[in-house]
Structure formats: C-alpha cells, structure tokens
Amino acid sequence: MIEFQHLHHVSLAVRDLATARKFYEEVLQLQQIERPPLKSKGTWYAIGSQHLHLLENPxxxxxxxxxxxxxxxxxxxxxxxxxxxxxxxxxxxVPYEARPNSVVGFTQIYILDPDNNIIEFDAPYDS
Structure with missing residues (x-):
C-alpha cells in the first residue's frame, strides 16, 4: 500500500514562459522559488507548502x-x-466564472491563465 502524505506540486505546460511568469507573478502575485538547473525551461512557485511548476512547451x-x-x-x-x-x-x-452557491460545499471561482490552463479558487461560503 502507498502511504500518501500530501500533494507536492502541479505542473502546467505554457507556450511562452515570460508571458506566463507575468501572469503568475504580477497578477496572481505568487512567490517564485528556486528551481534546480534542469534542462527544460521553467519556473517554480510556492503555494503554501505545495508547488506550482510551469514548463515551457513552445x-x-x-x-x-x-x-x-x-x-x-x-x-x-x-x-x-x-x-x-x-x-x-x-x-x-481577469475574467472569471464564479459559483458563490456551489453545491460542492464551498464557493468556487474559475479563471484561465494565458495558455488556457484552468485555475479554480475555492473558499468557505459567505466569505
């Protein structure tokens, strides 16, 4: 049996790293973290104790x-x-689709990044 501890990271493909970085750093204000010297072109961000990895795929x-x-x-x-x-x-x-009365038990907001990757923001009701 695998003993899962937590989600470590999510990786997204982006067409242009500079455009993606502008969105994630300037608009969403994510904190960039150190990335090892990998052969691929990308950048990493911290979201709490998890990571978001952007990988350029031109x-x-x-x-x-x-x-x-x-x-x-x-x-x-x-x-x-x-x-x-x-x-x-x-x-x-930033255009969004909001579901403040979602049946899932919390509110939901959906946005797209510049490469049409879907990002969902969840929050408690009445917040």
Missing amino acids: NGEALRESGIDTIDGHFAIWVKSHSETVQYLEKSG
Whole structure:
C-alpha cells in the first residue's frame, strides 16, 4: 500500500514562459522559488507548502485551446475569501466564472491563465 502524505506540486505546460511568469507573478502575485538547473525551461512557485511548476512547451502540444470547462483538467487553490478574490480579479481585469452557491460545499471561482490552463479558487461560503 502507498502511504500518501500530501500533494507536492502541479505542473502546467505554457507556450511562452515570460508571458506566463507575468501572469503568475504580477497578477496572481505568487512567490517564485528556486528551481534546480534542469534542462527544460521553467519556473517554480510556492503555494503554501505545495508547488506550482510551469514548463515551457513552445510547440504547444497538449495545451488547451478552449475556455473554462470545469470537467477538464485543472488545479484548485483554497483562498480565504470568495468576495475578496472576486474583487481582486475584477480590479486586475481577469475574467472569471464564479459559483458563490456551489453545491460542492464551498464557493468556487474559475479563471484561465494565458495558455488556457484552468485555475479554480475555492473558499468557505459567505466569505
């Protein structure tokens, strides 16, 4: 039996690392962390004790082309407040799809990064 401890990281393919970094660092304000000297081109971010790894794939193979589809692959980040997150996204000009009364037991907000990777923000109800 495998004894799972926690999710370590999520990796996303991006077409242009500079464009992706601008979004994740300037818009989402993620903290970049040190990345080992790998042969691939990429950058790593800390999200709590987990990581988000962006890997440049300029050929665009296996990258999404369409908008938000919540049954497609995505990753979710728990945030403190649904309303504050919506306000921040609006102030930053980031389009989103909000589900403040989601049946899953918490609120949900979906956005797309510049490469159409889906990011979900979850928060408690009434936050």
